[in-house]
Amino acid sequence: MPKKSNSAIKAYKKKDGKTYYMFKVYLGSDSMTGKPQYTTRRGFRSVKEAEIALARIQLEIANGKYQKRTYETYRELYEAWFKSYKSTVEESTLNKTTKYFEHHILPAIGDYRIEQLNVDICQRFVNKLHEKLVKARTVKAYASKVLDYAVIRNLINTNPFKLVEMPKKRAPKKSVNRVERNFYTKEELNKLLSLMKEETNRKAYVAIHVLAFTGMRKGELLALTWEDIDFEKKEMTINKAIARGLENTMYEKSTKTGVSRTISLDNETINLLQEWQIDLKNSLGRRFKKKKQLVLPNEDNSYLQPTKTRKWLNYVIEKYKLPPLTTHGLRHTHTSMLIEAGANMKQVQMRLGHSDIKTTMDIYTHLTAHAEKETVNLFADFLKS
Structure with a gap:
């Protein structure tokens, strides 16, 4: 029966x-x-x-041990955690966090009840993350924060994510010894800038030139105003950046390290910026602001979208079949040339605005490793010629 x-x-x-x-x-x-x-x-x-x-x-x-829970599912718990979390981080970080949860975490485990989430379920979730996402470890850490919140509030005894193991990194398709190249040599940079100068997009040329000659971050460049440039002293003060906030809105924030820096500018960059200021005044007319006028505004005289520099760069690279390079690669290029010109690590650190010299040294190691690899190839090619 x-x-x-x-x-x-x-x-x-x-x-x-x-x-x-x-x-x-x-x-x-x-x-x-x-x-x-x-x-x-x-x-x-x-x-x-x-x-x-x-x-x-x-x-x-x-047994008189039951406690009525306020939150039944992971999603409900996340919503409570998020209310506390959002006041502790910048809007740009909040935007990234929201996307991690909306795109990866909540669709996978959002409907699980809190007590139902065990090590096996969390491990399967992390395994799937690892298969499709480069930042799987970061997403796992955020998913774990919500259950930490539950532990602190005595909703669960332990956080199962603490016992989850990250899968081993998959071997890259390319040779393990190869160092990815994301910087230009002096000759390649000169060619890039020469070609961009010949193109009709003057704003794009100014943007790429300034990034290459200052080593500043893209967000710092897009937040730059004319008040930040002292033409007489030939200096630029970098004290802010733009970031993408909630609902893709752009807003001004402090630099990545929260510290401003003043760097010297070469004559070529000074002359270019002076010429560009005249062009911008002519194109904006009365819309040109006496204060807080952006050096590189969009058509509405507001912040440019951060993707613009990548599009400008890729257009010229693809058109003229140049080696691949990202916008951030211009910062690496600047670093490489400073070192090649004889600047010491402390000077490079101060100019780039790194919070500590270890970051500078890590980049230096990356660049010199690739340079050493190319030197060997040059030697081999010479013997064959």
Whole structure:
């Protein structure tokens, strides 16, 4: 004879068309009001799963150990955590965090009940992340923060993500010894700038030239105003940057390290910026601001989208079949040339605005490793010629 199903457990369907199970259980009367209290649990994938959860709650009630939970699912817990978290970080960081949860975490584990999340479920989630995402470790860390929040509030005893192991990194398709090249030689940079100068997009040329000759970050360049440039002293003060906030809005923030720096400018860059200022005044007319006028505004005299520099760079690189280079690669190029010209590590650190010299040294190691690799190739090619 088949076992009779528990009448407290009800089936229902979600928007995805799948059948899930739920139950409502009596907790007793409220000591203050005398009104009956209930708790509802839903999202169970089988009757058996719901029966086990119901039996556990009924046992806790009988032993006087049951505590009514405010949050049932991971998604509900995340929403509570997010309210606290959003006041602790910058808007650009909040924007990235939101995307991690919306695109990767919540679709995978958002509908799981808090007590249902165990090491096996969390491990499978991380394994799948690792297969498709470069930043799997970062996403896992954010997913774990929500359960840390639950532990602190005594909603669960332990965080299962703490026992999850990150899969080993997959071997790259290219040779392990190869160092990816994201900087130009002196000859390549001169060719790039020469070709961009011949193109009709003057703003693009100014942007790429300034990035290459100052080593400043893209966000710092797009936030640069004419007040930051002292033509007489031939100096530029870098004290802010732009970032992408919630709903893709652009806003001004401090530099990456939170510290401003003043760097010297060469004559060529000074002359170029003076010429560009005249062109900009002529094109903007009355819209040219006396204060806080951006050096590189968009058509509405507001912040340029950060993707612009990449598009400008890629257009010329693809058109003239130049070696690949990212916008950040111009910063590496500047670093490489400073070192080649004889600048010491401290000078490079100060000019680039690194918070500590270790960052500068790491970049230097990366660049010199590739340079050493190319030297060997040059020697081999010479012998064959």
